[in-house]
Amino acid sequence: MNLYESKSVEKIEGGPSNLRIKPIYALEEVFNNTLPTGPIKIILDNLEQHIRNAAKAKDLDQPSLAAFSNVRGLWFEIIISVYAWNYRINNGLSDCFIIKMPNMKTYDFRRIFDNLTLKMLDQLEGSLKNNDSKIRLIPSNPDMILVHQKGLISNADDLITNLSEKNVEKLTRLYHEINGRCEWSSIFAGIGLTTSMRPDRRLQLVYEGNILKSIFAHLSTRHWNNKVSFQYYGASSVKHSNADDEAFQTAATHTIVNVNSVPERAVDGIFSLQNTDDINKMLDEITRNNL
Structure with missing residues (x-):
């Protein structure tokens, strides 16, 4: 394509840099006719290079490494999301949905629960505040x-074959379709994704597993049902070390x-997703252990 016409970067005024990265357009321009396959680091590097080439063609500043940090993370999440979507279809898991969640500033995941469960969580938070206004x-x-959960999402039987803007929007907005509809016992696992295994990121995954499992333990008590369990996993695009294993x-x-x-x-398992083939292997293990 003519990189001068690329939508993956745009010119802006008044910031520390004169460009803004548009990561969804980068996915569409590189993978409009196919899905990414092979080593994930190479896939992310190629997407990053596409952005750099487009910036150069438009005579814009070269993005900094820091600018690519969150962008590479988003690309990683979307690649896993499309493989997860196709995995459930290829394996006949018609009532199983693997859904990408936005960050907490955009959407509080507790809003996916049905009214009864959401009321219980509101009561829990209210009791904490009544005990101490700073808790x-x-x-x-x-x-x-x-x-x-049966019938949770409609029109969910077609495989996704490319990363067009329409398909990516479908994957990243699935959470809207389950808003206020999930039974507490239907959510059987969560996954924390990262493109880095820095010590602070390890601790964030442990924290997420801890708080999520505590929430589901509270719901288990409120519903008087100790047979329901919630599993939490970590997955990284890099190989994990012995120190990572110990932390988890x-x-x-x-x-x-x-x-x-x-x-x-707090974290039931950690997966190294260094190749797109590893995504299905991870999903095999998680679904086998929980369905």
Whole structure:
């Protein structure tokens, strides 16, 4: 394509740089006729290079490494989302949905619950505030949730074969279709995604697993049903180390304060997704263990 016509970068005025990255357009321009396959790092590098080439063609500043940090993370999430969408169709999991969630500033994932469960969570937060005005329930959205509930999403039987803007919008807006409709017991797993295994990112995944599992433990008590379990996993585009493995063995806090509880991990497993083939292998393991 003529990179001067690319929509993946646009000129802006008044900022530290004279351009803005448009990551969804980059996906469409590179993968309009196919899906990305192969080593994920190479896929992300090629998308980044497309942005750089477009900026050069338009005589704009070259984006900084920091500018690509969140963009590469978004690309990684969307690649997993499209593979997850096709996985459920190819494996006949018609009532299982693997849904990309936005960040907490955009949408509080608790809003996916039905009215009864949402009321219970509101009551929990209210009791915390009544006890101390400076105590709040502040969860962190999982990057993806896995839901098993019949009839949750309509028109969900067609494979996605490219990363057009329309298809990407469909994947990134699925959470709107489940707003206020999820039964608490239908959400069986969450996944935290990262393109880095920095120590602070490791701790964020442990925190997310802890708070999410505590929420589901509370709901289990309120519904008087201890047979429902929620699993939380981490997945990275880079290989994890022994230090990563040790960090993810951290106990889920709510399971070590009651002698009747069986201790469990905050993060039930960590996956290295270095190739697109690894995505289906991860989903095989998660669904096999939970469905």
